[in-house]
Amino acid sequence: MGETEYAVIGGGLVGMAVAFGLQRAGRRVTVFDEGDVAFRASRGNFGLVWVQGKGAGLPDYARWSRLSAALWPELAAELEEASGLKLELSQPGGFDICLTEAELAAKAASMAALRARLDGDYPFEVLGHNRLREMLPAIGPKVAGAIYGPEDGHVNPLYLLRALTAAFLGRGGRIENGAAVAEIAPLAWGFRIGAAPGWRAEKVVLCAGLGNARLAPLVGLNAPVKPNRGQVLICERAAPFLPYPNLHVRQTGEGTVQIGASSEDVGLDDGTTPQAMAAMAKQAVDMFPVLENIRVVRAWGALRIMSPDGHPIYEASRAHPGASLVTCHSGVTLAACHALRLAPWIAGGSPPVPYLESFSADRFALSPAA
Amino acid sequence: MPIDSPFRRLPDAQARTLAFTFAGRELEAREGDSLAAAILAAGIATTRHTPVSGAPRGPYCMIGLCFECLVEIDGEPNRQACMVEVRDGMRVKAMQGARGLGKGPADE
Numbered sequence: 001m002g003e004t005e006y007a008v009i010g011g012g013l014v015g016m017a018v019a020f021g022l023q024r025a026g027r028r029v030t031v032f033d034e035g036d037v038a039f040r041a042s043r044g045n046f047g048l049v050w051v052q053g054k055g056a057g058l059p060d061y062a063r064w065s066r067l068s069a070a071l072w073p074e075l076a077a078e079l080e081e082a083s084g085l086k087l088e089l090s091q092p093g094g095f096d097i098c099l100t101e102a103e104l105a106a107k108a109a110s111m112a113a114l115r116a117r118l119d120g121d122y123p124f125e126v127l128g129h130n131r132l133r134e135m136l137p138a139i140g141p142k143v144a145g146a147i148y149g150p151e152d153g154h155v156n157p158l159y160l161l162r163a164l165t166a167a168f169l170g171r172g173g174r175i176e177n178g179a180a181v182a183e184i185a186p187l188a189w190g191f192r193i194g195a196a197p198g199w200r201a202e203k204v205v206l207c208a209g210l211g212n213a214r215l216a217p218l219v220g221l222n223a224p225v226k227p228n229r230g231q232v233l234i235c236e237r238a239a240p241f242l243p244y245p246n247l248h249v250r251q252t253g254e255g256t257v258q259i260g261a262s263s264e265d266v267g268l269d270d271g272t273t274p275q276a277m278a279a280m281a282k283q284a285v286d287m288f289p290v291l292e293n294i295r296v297v298r299a300w301g302a303l304r305i306m307s308p309d310g311h312p313i314y315e316a317s318r319a320h321p322g323a324s325l326v327t328c329h330s331g332v333t334l335a336a337c338h339a340l341r342l343a344p345w346i347a348g349g350s351p352p353v354p355y356l357e358s359f360s361a362d363r364f365a366l367s368p369a370a
Numbered sequence: 371m372p373i374d375s376p377f378r379r380l381p382d383a384q385a386r387t388l389a390f391t392f393a394g395r396e397l398e399a400r401e402g403d404s405l406a407a408a409i410l411a412a413g414i415a416t417t418r419h420t421p422v423s424g425a426p427r428g429p430y431c432m433i434g435l436c437f438e439c440l441v442e443i444d445g446e447p448n449r450q451a452c453m454v455e456v457r458d459g460m461r462v463k464a465m466q467g468a469r470g471l472g473k474g475p476a477d478e
Contacts, residue, residue: 138471236448237421237468254422255468290471295448297437 004030004174006346007193007201009181009215012042013157013331014338015207016164021343022205023173030201031168032193034211035178039227039270041209042331044302046232046260047157047252048245049089049333052096052124052149056110059117060358061311064337067353069151071336076155082167087160088253091153095127095136095146095246097287104145111147124149138241140289146246154245156252157332164335181208184218186320191219203322205346209305210268212327220319222361223327227303229266231276233259233284234298241290249284249291257294259284263304270301304329307364314342314359325361375413390460392417392441399456406432406439406452409462417441417451418465440465 008019011033019029051069055062069091076089098104108126115122125148132146133139169175176199184204185192193199204219206212216223237255245251248261261283262276277299285291305327307313312328324346328334341352351357385400392414399408406429409417416426418440429439432452439451441462447469451462 239468239470241471294471 001194001197001199002030002176003200004028005202006030007032007191007199007204008207009184009193009204010034010207010209010211011165011175011177012038012040012207012209013045013161013164013335014042014209014326014328015205016161016168017331017335017338018205018207018326018343018346019173020164020168021339022347023168023171024339025344025347025349027347029168030174030176030199032176032179032181032199034180034208037180039210039268039303041302041305042161043158044230044232044270044300045157045332046230046258047154047250047332048094048247049091049153049155050094050149050247050330051151051333052094052111052147053107054330054333055311056114057309058311058358059114060353060355062114062118062122063355064312064353064359065330065333066151067341068334068337069153071340072153072155075336075339079160079163079167082170083163085159085163085166086253087163088156089153090155090245090253091151092244093148093150094152094154094244095132095148097132097139097146097246097248098144099142099283099286101144104147107147123151136242136244138288138290140286142286152245154250154252155332156254160332160335164339181211181215184215184323186219186323191320191323203324203346206323206325207327209327210303212305212325216325219323220317221315221323221325222364223307223313223325224361224364225305225307225313225327226265227268228306229262229264229270229301229303230260231262231264231272231280231299231301233277233280233296234300235259235291235294235296238294242288246287248280249288257291259291259296268303270303272299272301309363312359313361314356315361316346373411373413375411377407377411379411388456388458390456390458390462392462393464401456403456404432404452405441405443405454405456405460405462406450408456409439409441409451416464419467421468424467 005028008031011031054065128145190202191204212223235257242251315325317323388399397412415428427438430436434453440448441451443449
């Protein structure tokens, strides 16, 4: 079988961003992708490049998300150049729209607390109905207001995955498709990937989403991730009406209207339900009455990859040096940090930020890390 | 009016003749035609231009799957012409790009 310097397990947005970044750092990389039977969060997500509201429980996560949003134009430019694709990156700021005054007040308080923990360096604005209407004329009378985050934006996540893949392959990277990895065995030198004889890799990076939970212990790591389902409604393309993305509705660069933001704990069921779809549609129409007659043409469920506190896990194995773990819920937002900052660290560089240890899985240990 | 269409009606077609318009042109259909069939039988191949590239498109699958035959019918945008039975007096227009939102036809 084959040999490689770095084996990246998982060919979704996390794995491809890491693989692209490792390759950029001069490493030889092979990606092992499970194939179309995988849960494919990278193909079901909403496409936000999002900062606001993240990190209320861990300010370093807010710092990391802001860094990635700031790096996104650099990543997009490089990928567009390498792939010839347009990623539809737009970062005009975004809204978290609230339908009640109580919800708006609670969110404003939470954002103010986060700003205080970040020594005042955390931009956002609280907009009442009238000021919001000046920026978003399509809002309906039931909208109380919104939080505006000037660093928020969105991108086409499918073009992002395709561009990462094209750039990686174009620079000589290798992807093993249909290559579900059931076993990883530490060897005296390196790792065996897959059942014997398998592949031999000097280093292995776990980027397998929900699959990390099972793979991590094989190389001395801990990835207690669980699925959380989100459903998405895809509506027909419409003339531009929504110049800013928000957490519930966004209009893509091609005019498609997407409605989302359900959250359910239903195990590995990535289906859809009429109840969730109806609730999302009603909320979207309450926010934007012009959507009343738009047609829904598709709907799907996708599984978020959630750690116990919702924050990423980045860890290098102490038991088996050369193995590392990258898992998070926000593979789109964090793609820039993963490719341009985290991968150089995995390639042997120094930690990209002084707070990287905040994302260690040690935080889930029952007692202080042994 | 002579019609230049690659589609021919069956020689024993007996259904009543109806009138409809496409992009302002007066056309004939037979009762029971789908709108897409009536448009094709009238020799019209292009029923929309796409929102993304502006490429011309026309009825293709005729069974409701491909969404290539989207037209505006009596002011309502993005109807699938193959899934609608033609009616006497129907006013049909090509879809030019994406629909508008709110009340009223897309491109007026």
